[in-house]
Amino acid sequence: IDPFLYPTARRDDSVVDDYHGFQIPDPYRWLEDPDADEVKEFVEKQVKLTESVLQKCDTREKLRAKITELFDHPRYEPPFKRGNKYFYYHNTGLQAQSVLYVQDSLDGEPEVLLDPNALSEDGTVSLSNLSVSKDAKYLAYGLSSSGSDWVTIKVMRVDDKKTEPDTLSWVKFSSISWTVDGKGFFYSRYPAPKEVGTLDAGTETNANLYHEVYYHFLGTDQSDDVLCWRDQDHPKYLFSASVTDDGKYVVMEIEEGCDPVNKFYYCKISALPNGLEGFKGKNDLLPFTKLIDDFDAQYHDIANDDTLFTFITNKNAPKYKLVRVDLNDPTVWTELLPESEKDVLESACAVNGDQMIVSYLSDVKYVLQIRDLKSGSLLHQLPIDIGTVYGISARREDSLIFIGFSSFLTPGIIYQCNLECGTPDLKIFREIAVPGFERSEFNVDQVFVRSKDGTNIPMFIVARKNIVFDGSHPCLLYGYGGFNINLTPYFSVSRTVLARHLGAVFCIANIRGGGEYGEEWHKAGSLAKKQNCFDDFISCAEYLISAGYTQPSKLCIEGGSNGGLLVGACINQRPDLFGCALAHVGVMDMLRFHKFTIGHAWTSDYGCSDNEEEFKWLIKYSPLHNVKRPWEQHPDRLLQYPSTMLLTADHDDRVVPLHSLKLLATMQYILCTSLEKSPQTNPIVGRIECKAGHGAGRPTQKMIDEASDRYAFMAKMLAATWID
Ligand SMILES: O=C(NCC(=O)N1CCC[C@H]1C(=O)O)OCc1ccccc1
Numbered sequence: 001i002d003p004f005l006y007p008t009a010r011r012d013d014s015v016v017d018d019y020h021g022f023q024i025p026d027p028y029r030w031l032e033d034p035d036a037d038e039v040k041e042f043v044e045k046q047v048k049l050t051e052s053v054l055q056k057c058d059t060r061e062k063l064r065a066k067i068t069e070l071f072d073h074p075r076y077e078p079p080f081k082r083g084n085k086y087f088y089y090h091n092t093g094l095q096a097q098s099v100l101y102v103q104d105s106l107d108g109e110p111e112v113l114l115d116p117n118a119l120s121e122d123g124t125v126s127l128s129n130l131s132v133s134k135d136a137k138y139l140a141y142g143l144s145s146s147g148s149d150w151v152t153i154k155v156m157r158v159d160d161k162k163t164e165p166d167t168l169s170w171v172k173f174s175s176i177s178w179t180v181d182g183k184g185f186f187y188s189r190y191p192a193p194k195e196v197g198t199l200d201a202g203t204e205t206n207a208n209l210y211h212e213v214y215y216h217f218l219g220t221d222q223s224d225d226v227l228c229w230r231d232q233d234h235p236k237y238l239f240s241a242s243v244t245d246d247g248k249y250v251v252m253e254i255e256e257g258c259d260p261v262n263k264f265y266y267c268k269i270s271a272l273p274n275g276l277e278g279f280k281g282k283n284d285l286l287p288f289t290k291l292i293d294d295f296d297a298q299y300h301d302i303a304n305d306d307t308l309f310t311f312i313t314n315k316n317a318p319k320y321k322l323v324r325v326d327l328n329d330p331t332v333w334t335e336l337l338p339e340s341e342k343d344v345l346e347s348a349c350a351v352n353g354d355q356m357i358v359s360y361l362s363d364v365k366y367v368l369q370i371r372d373l374k375s376g377s378l379l380h381q382l383p384i385d386i387g388t389v390y391g392i393s394a395r396r397e398d399s400l401i402f403i404g405f406s407s408f409l410t411p412g413i414i415y416q417c418n419l420e421c422g423t424p425d426l427k428i429f430r431e432i433a434v435p436g437f438e439r440s441e442f443n444v445d446q447v448f449v450r451s452k453d454g455t456n457i458p459m460f461i462v463a464r465k466n467i468v469f470d471g472s473h474p475c476l477l478y479g480y481g482g483f484n485i486n487l488t489p490y491f492s493v494s495r496t497v498l499a500r501h502l503g504a505v506f507c508i509a510n511i512r513g514g515g516e517y518g519e520e521w522h523k524a525g526s527l528a529k530k531q532n533c534f535d536d537f538i539s540c541a542e543y544l545i546s547a548g549y550t551q552p553s554k555l556c557i558e559g560g561s562n563g564g565l566l567v568g569a570c571i572n573q574r575p576d577l578f579g580c581a582l583a584h585v586g587v588m589d590m591l592r593f594h595k596f597t598i599g600h601a602w603t604s605d606y607g608c609s610d611n612e613e614e615f616k617w618l619i620k621y622s623p624l625h626n627v628k629r630p631w632e633q634h635p636d637r638l639l640q641y642p643s644t645m646l647l648t649a650d651h652d653d654r655v656v657p658l659h660s661l662k663l664l665a666t667m668q669y670i671l672c673t674s675l676e677k678s679p680q681t682n683p684i685v686g687r688i689e690c691k692a693g694h695g696a697g698r699p700t701q702k703m704i705d706e707a708s709d710r711y712a713f714m715a716k717m718l719a720a721t722w723i724d
Pocket residue numbers: 173238255257258483560561562563587598601602654655
């Protein structure tokens with residue numbers, strides 16, 4: 001693009017911040033106010049520029065048609081049982097939002113119970129969380145609008161599907177947990193923001209502080225809810241309260257960030273003299289006992305027999321283990337299932353009375369076992385292919401459980417497993433088929449790439465069979481690298497279309513910062529070691545080139561959120577290595593991220609610029625602060641940045657849009673508009689969506705349109721040709 005076509009954005013050179021003696025300019029600080037007319041104008045001009053670029057991307061409509069066609073297949077989630085009813089989500093294919101169905105038995109006539117598509121014209125109201133009372137009489141569910149993290153909880157009677165008047169506002173980062181008497185439920189919320197009158201919830205950037213736990217009595221007004229817990233001395237704390245299966249306790253996990261560590265408190269509600277009613281209209285908090293009152297490790301309860309609790313923990317076990325304690329003697333902890341040498345204990349769930357289903361991650365592949373809940377001993381190994389167990393629907397009282405499975409070449413299988421008779425029989429309950437998808441055309445490989453410091457990094461490679469390794473293939477390399485998140489194999493319609501119609505090779509790099517090898521892997525990619533993520537990702541890119549899959553001008557890197565940071569940092573550090581870069585809702589301003597909405601929770605992975613040592617880590621890789629002209633760094637080579645698309649949305653209150661807007665303005669200025677003649681001919685554009693957020697709850701059409709745009713941009717910039 002001509003530099004003259006880029007909108008010029010005002011640079012306010014008066015904004016310079018002092019960080020521990022270092023003066024850091026922030027000329028686009030004004031882009032941090034979403035309500036300012038100047039910002040709205042900036043966005044409008046960027047949207048127009050991007051639209052003009054997209055119009056020249058000639059595979060856009062073909063991609064839209066193919067992705068729509070492949071997406072139009074029925075999809076189901078594993079069913080879950082409450083009382084004697086079954087509930088499950090289903091999407092016929094192109095519905096904006098999946099619909100909740102209820103059946104009187106597993107093969108009973110399904111009825112629509114809750115259809116979020118009826119709650120908005122454009123499908124932008126989504127179901128965020130949901131909890132059915134134990135007797136299946138009531139359904140409490142959270143609604144969110146335009147992809148914001150803000151939730152409004154509503155209640156519905158299951159038998160006549162009547163919506164109750166109960167409406168709970170300013171809910172965020174909350175589970176919903178009913179007491180077994182069905183009189184109400186625990187949930188978490190923030191104090192209402194001040195300017196609640198004019199607020200378009202989800203577009204504000206204020207920090208989320210002072211989380212609180214409430215108990216809501218069915219049929220009453222939110223103002224009558226009982227405040228159960230809060231901590232005025234720790235504004236960053238986040239609380240999650242849940243009722244144990246036996247109904248005797250409410251347990252509360254307390255986090256102060258995103259690290260897998262938490263405090264663990266409990267309250268024996270069955271011993272409260274007047275139950276929870278006794279707290280109505282009072283100011284007393286619930287009498288919690290502090291079982292764990294530090295952030296040394298994660299403790300997540302998976303079952304209890306009266307005072308004997310079983311936990312999954314990473315205490316002295318970075319690959320996790322199961323331990324047991326009697327609340328009456330909290331100093332004696334025994335080991336139920338020791339930490340595995342090699343594999344990460346991913347989840348454990350009590351089932352079928354005194355058994356449990358545990359899942360391990362072994363070199364990024366799932367292993368599922370049935371074990372004895374009392375002794376921990378292995379009973380059965382469940383045969384699972386390479387892929388992801390994405391949902392285990394099971395409670396301690398269930399002997400019939402459901403397991404959701406997906407992989408690169410498996411759109412989705414829901415297994416049912418009956419544990420009643422001796423050997424569990426795993427059988428297919430539902431298989432999700434994608435018409436037109438021929439799995440036999442593709443290959444999946446897993447390779448281990450040596451990174452800069454010698455660490456072996458796993459990478460999945462999906463390609464059409466019998467490709468020639470002549471470096472000619474467009475290649476999409478996807479990564480995340482943080483927050484203990486695992487990138488495991490899953491089916492993607494859009495990437496299947498890229499492989500089939502653009503001959504693209506699709507790769508997932510399991511770089512450090514994730515949880516693929518437990519807490520050590522996570523820590524090896526965070527704080528002072530964050531650069532390992534970028535080194536790992538760059539090594540994976542170099543492998544794909546040296547092995548002959550692709551070449552720099554055919555290689556596109558993609559990542560979202562923390563993965564957007566990954567992309568932003570990598571194009572700054574190695575602009576020569578990539579032909580295209582797609583950064584979704586990226587964290588790009590590493591000096592200021594902690595000031596907005598829930599950003600303060602991410603200091604567990606990043607650190608914080610308020611601290612001098614941590615500032616020095618952050619300034620070195622912060623995308624916003626490290627945009628440099630490559631042709632000045634290497635005068636001998638005609639270097640420029642890859643074609644870059646930064647994607648964000650106006651209701652993203654997880655990673656606020658200012659990150660992408662400030663980086664967009666900075667890149668366009670430094671690389672393009674600040675020069676008479678700029679060698680930067682690869683476009684640097686922003687795709688800014690309206691009535692959309694961080695990603696959760698996005699309606700189907702918006703997902704299809706975004707995928708069509710970003711991959712048409714990629715195809716054009718990699719000069720990929722369409723294969724019919
Ligand atoms: O912030 C996150 N999750 C991390 C997150 O969304 N991140 C972390 C970095 C940017 C962005 C992303 O990668 O999606 O979720 C809110 C939350 C709930 C409970 C306890 C702590 C935090």
